[in-house]
Amino acid sequence: MAESVYLKLVGARLRGQMSYRTSFLLQCVAQAINQLAELAIILVLFNRVSALGGFSVAEVVLMYAIAGTAFGIADMVAGQLDELPTYIRTGTFDVLLLRPLGTLAQMMASDLHLRKVGRIVAGLVVLAYALSRNDIAWSAGTVALAVLAPVSGAVIFSSIWVTANAVCFWVVDGQELANTVTYGSNAFTSYPITVYGPWLRRFFAFVVPGAFVAYYPSLALLGRPDPLGGPALLGWISPLVAVAAAVVAGLVWRTAVRHYRGTGS
């Protein structure tokens, strides 16, 4: 019953966004171009080099495709959390609190960024291509991983989005810092983590669990050992990391909303 409410909210968004049809279609196209532009950049680089951080073009494209698809899904579901400062400033957040539903679910459902579909579709196309171009030992395990990796990645990205933006409940100008973490982790995860220096890697791979979005799952799919010496198991635990990240994000959001309402401050 409760789920159907959210479905209805999503459906309403669909109708609302479609009311400017040309603009909506253009935005979808722009999102797809955005996604493919990132691919183009990788191809341009590999036009001049044969390996990046010890990985071939097909391997890097695989990582990028998983990360790009995951980010596209997360951006669609959680991207409107970027609007949180506006919600707070204009009092729209208060309106959400006046309804008999959870605030996070309402924010996500009531302003779904459907135009991101363009990005997701482009990401999936590239992913299919990358999977076919790499030498993958297909088994039940790798098939499951190929499906689960973008989904877990999306959950991880969404959790990052929620956690980072919750800062805005405390710091009014926290938006830019939140963006550094959300969009920064997207930029980070599209390439093998071997290209980054130790500090960037520590932060974006493990504090923010970015390495579990694309890097480790790709290693497992490719059957390659981690050049950085991590155990092979890391490639298979992304779904668990995703669940953990979601739990943390949920707790952070709850604390943040309690702070906003003035409990215990």
Added chain:
Amino acid sequence: MRAYVSLALAGFRRYSTYRQAMVAGMATNVAFGLLRMAVLVAAVGQAPIAGYDVAATTTYVWLGQGLMAVVVLWGDKQLADRVRSGDVVVDLYRPWHLQSALFAEDVGRAGYAVLVRLAPPVAFGAVFFPFRWPGFGTAPVFVISVALAVAVSFGMRFLLNATTFWLLDNRGVQALYTALTWLFCGLAVPLAFFPDWALPIVWSTPFAAMLQAPIDIFLERGSPWPLLAAQGFWALVVLAVGHLVLARAVRKVVVQGG
């Protein structure tokens, strides 16, 4: 003219009030610079690409990080929002030329951005990483090139915003513009990295005049004059087209009453 100078100064002051946002913006800027630099250095570290060695690449990255806020590389919505809300009527009936007034304001904004957005990442890059400073003779040429880049960027954004006079919702056009800029202005990879067959194409867009041109002048990659000529050409074209479009838009607003 006096009025436009005041507008430029006001633009400078307006942006200087957002100090906290600026500090946060700087942190973001540095983080993205580090991420971009890591990928590119991983590529050129093996062997220089198209004349870019490690020092040229880090200079390219930090200069790009700084310039992208001076030469705004994404669409802005201020005018578009005013058109949609109808407030633009007020702007149109003021005793100024709207495009020139907004340009003056943008020049002020860019001047402020040079101080707080360009200088810090460049300083950061120069202190912590190999950095290639140009000769003294290049400095004034670089300044002119940045000014022309701002003019081209402003002209493009003005045109973009002006589409709102005809399209109620121009977000689609905005998004398309941002995607194209990002790919073709030379922010993600130096344009020189593109395959040889693509070079004539990527160099002939106005996007190249917005970022890659001043960077190449700073790095002293060949003669600056063809680059400046191309920038001047694009600045004239986009500003002139903007002027014509505005005239059409005014007639439309006057006839239809908004």
Added chain:
Amino acid sequence: MIEVRELRREFTVTTKVGRFRRERRVVRAVDDVGFEVAAGEAVGYVGPNGAGKSTTIKMLTGILVPTSGFVRVCGVDPARRRRELARRIGVVFGQRSQLWWDLPLRDSFELLRAVYRVPKADYASRLRECVDLLDLGPFLDTPVRQLSLGQRMRGEVVASLLHGPELLVLDEPTIGLDLESKERLREFLADLNRERGTTLLLTTHDLDDIERLCPRLVVIDRGTVLADGALDELRAEVAPERVLVVDLEKPAELVGLPGVRSSRVESNGLRHHLTFSRDTTAAKVISAVAAQAEVHDLAVVEPEIDDVVRRLYARR
């Protein structure tokens, strides 16, 4: 219906001192507020800007948690049981919308039906009734962004009533509306209170709202309750004067008007501002004026609610 005792709410405000130092200060937005509203009442909650009205409303609706004190709305602690309370009360904010701006009104209503899980039959009958009374029929299929402010506000009120709340809280519902929209809305709300027994609590700056809707008034300023009682009583108590503005056909001097305490003359004797006390009526003053000169136009200016509050405050 509403029970509030010793309600307090503090905010920490950081202000800049000099260039870099910041000072943290605790501000009491609501300080020891107490009142009760019985079921079926209609109460105006008034006070100047920054008096603590909105903060109180936010605590009553569960958006904000009180720093201390006792609140019960519909027998429920709003802070602890926000979602349960949300199903039983309706809230209208004059300056923020609960409708989906790019959807037709009807779709927004449908969505809210789902959000509040209103049975189909109840929804249909309530919607029909509200739409008829507020004359919203022609706009049901218009996207909210294309509605005028008056139409939108009527939509907001309907939206907050679809789940049949026992209590309707309105924060500045008539702000910015044209006279006709105001009138229609007041009529509807008065009806709602009388016929359906829905309890009303509204904040407003418009004295006419109070006059038409609220037999009782709670006046708050600087976070505390200044007065609680009927409007006429309060007004008589502080006795602010009203002003009659008359435009004459020809310049004239007016003398010996009953109850007029002071007068101010403008436009070379064409316009007179006549301040008169409560012990006379506007009609008496007007007829006295008409006896002396030919009247072109006239208006009676009521004291602003802020004025009443200021006097109440000064009296303390």
